Amino acid sequence: MSKKIDVIVDIPALQTNQNFTYLVDDSLENLVKVGSRVLVPFGQAGRPVQAYVISIESQANLDDLKNINALLDPEPMLNSELISLSNWLADQTYSFRANVLRAMLPNLLKLNTRRYVLVNEEKISKNEVLDLLGVEQANDLRIAELTHMQQAKLNEWVNQGVVELKYAIADTAKIKTEMQVYPNLSESDLKIEVSQLASNATGQIKLLKLLGTLDEDGIAQKKLINEEKIGRSTIESAEKKHWIIRKAIEKYRNPFQSKTVQSDSALILNSEQKIAKNMIDRQIKSKDSTPILLEGVTGSGKTEVYLQSIAEVVKQGKTAIMLVPEISLTPLMVNRVRARFGNQVAVLHSALSDGEKFDEWRRIVRQEVSVVVGARSAVFAPLQNLGIVIVDEEHSSTYKQEDTPRYSARDVAVYRARTNKCPVVLGSATPSLESRARAEKKVYNLVQMKERANKHDLPTIKIIDMRKELNSRADETFSKGMLTAINDRIAKKEQIVLLLNRRGFSSFVMCRSCGFVLKCPNCDVSLTMHVDTHSMRCHYCGHEEVIPKACKNCGSDKIRFYGTGTEKVEKQLAKLVPDAKVIRMDVDTTRRKGAHERLLDRFGNHEADILLGTQMIAKGLDFPDVTLVGVLNADTSLELPDFRSAERTFQLLTQVAGRAGRADKEGEVLIQSFNPDHYAIKLAQKQDYEDFFIKEMYLRKLGKYPPYFFTVQVAVSSGEEKTAAKVAFDIVNKIKKVVSDRSVILGPSPRSIAKIKQKYFYQLVIKFQKEPGLDQVLRSIRDEAQKQYRQGISISIDPEPQVFI
């Protein structure tokens, strides 16, 4: 008997944002599961599209339902928990369900459907068809790229029998295989074969002898060729003579390369760690999914608590997800987790190749691992029987996806914990105000660790007032105090971390005669100088031009470079401290795969004295010999037009300060600032999160910002500025009709960077506490957005945006 299934087709559009029903016949009946990817005939032409199975019914009333074309994977890549989560998440993020399902899956599972046109050349010339469709070949018609006019004409031709449409599917999911060679001769047969060979057939004799030493597991063909030096032709003729059997066997790509990790065991927890661990254990036992906010100063041993809590659930046969903020953190953190859990760990982050990610995903699906560590999207790992979710550095803005679907991995973690009746631990030295406020209201359980695991005090922090140093600085970047401290550590053979705060910051060119700033012709932003390529580059669209020698506006040669890039600081350091060896870590030096890890390994091995870098060095580093942390410019992130700029600055300074003095030697932190009286800087100096929380909450209340108010941002873009503005004003008018005057609407206004990649942006932000009608309006705006999209207007809705630009 056949089964009836409901699917979501992989076409993110209003018309397809609903369930469609198909039949599965007996042959596939037991293989198709909730979460499987299938291919179904769709629309009038019945073109095959990818779809996700969301429910199965055994009672099929056969009616006029169509059969699915194929099952795409032998085991389902998602599970029923994730399928129902996708429903909730689509609602939360104003996205189509297909968008959410796509975002959950690794890239390799995205399917390409291509169309071919078969032209009946007796009725029409091939060129006429190609011209209309604007393609060069008849076999590459991407569906999304046809206009309505083209599509209508194509349909007409199909009806007249002038052309025929065919579909081809290119499933990009590739399983990696390797050829394995198995011996197929008994010992006595082997001897006979050897004796029958001419003595100069050395290759074959060598192979036969080797076969005698193999067991039934055989040997990789690659090894035979590379290590045993047996020729490919020898192997092929051996197969023809039935000496061997060759089989392609499935191989996982190994994201850890050949790197092995020394295993370690659990440390004895100190009393603060024990209190935290006990709270988690109690909730594991009582299946209590109330989120736990673990607020622990830097170096207090939060990671150790995570690892031992994970060990607890793994011991009970359950699984765990541990999220870490961004790829920069992953190599170090992954190594710590692997040291504890060995090959029970899968890792998911953006530095993996698509193939590696796909293989890690399948290890999870096949229940070969119990622990998943990864960045944002790892929160969708299809683990069964989830026992704990950990979100490390829970305040990090990288947990929010800035593209459709605009989800927060932290919220998804909380949701999955609730579904699985297991605890979720949100850990940070500087919790987000949102999470800390929930703990205050007892919505979350709060546990604090106020001391470092090594019992040392937190490092002392000194602020260097750069205004006073204006005339006595060593150069424009380094104060005298900073330079003295650097020289002191180098003499003592200790290590130094230097942070260049790049948030909201660029090295741009300004004319001192007329004030002209060199900007990107496509985008409304200043170009950044790159010393390595001797060019000015736009960080938004990639536009590149030569570094000007004279002002483009007035011709003056008094143009000057403002701001400081890491490359420039590296050069300054080389002049000021010629004996120091420096490792620079920024987007440019970490672009290549594995570069990040290699640089950190080198620093850990003392191949350099100074690690100079951007934000990416602020978190997670645990190097025992670092005794000085210097922040070269604390203020740049205070200047941003974003209500979270003080919070971000406080978090960054606290995080980076925490890198000093983590082992036996005491640490010192120096912060250079032009605003030494700003509360974010003063409280970071005291490492006083609690005071910062109180002060910042007060300001948020005054400003009607989160966590007192919710925020939603709507952004409109168009190639024409007045169109973008008009659509944005229409939206505001719609929203005004449903919201009360307790809510605040900011805008619409052009973005601070109003033009990016030839498009103009207008945006508005709604701040509200309770607006029952708002959701419905936003949903209708999303639905209408699709029509407008065809006219080159795009609209995005972003709940709780993390970055304001």
Ligand SMILES: Nc1ncnc2c1ncn2[C@@H]1O[C@H](COP(=O)(O)OP(=O)(O)OP(=O)(O)O)[C@@H](O)[C@H]1O
């Ligand atoms: N119970 C313990 N006994 C001894 N050493 C410990 C203990 N717990 C943690 N440590 C050590 O203290 C150091 C800091 O711990 P860990 O990195 O876990 O802290 P953290 O709170 O996660 O830090 P951060 O948030 O700053 O990254 C590490 O070197 C760790 O090995």
Ligand SMILES: [Zn+2]
């Ligand atoms: Zn000029």
Ligand SMILES: [Zn+2]
């Ligand atoms: Zn640009």
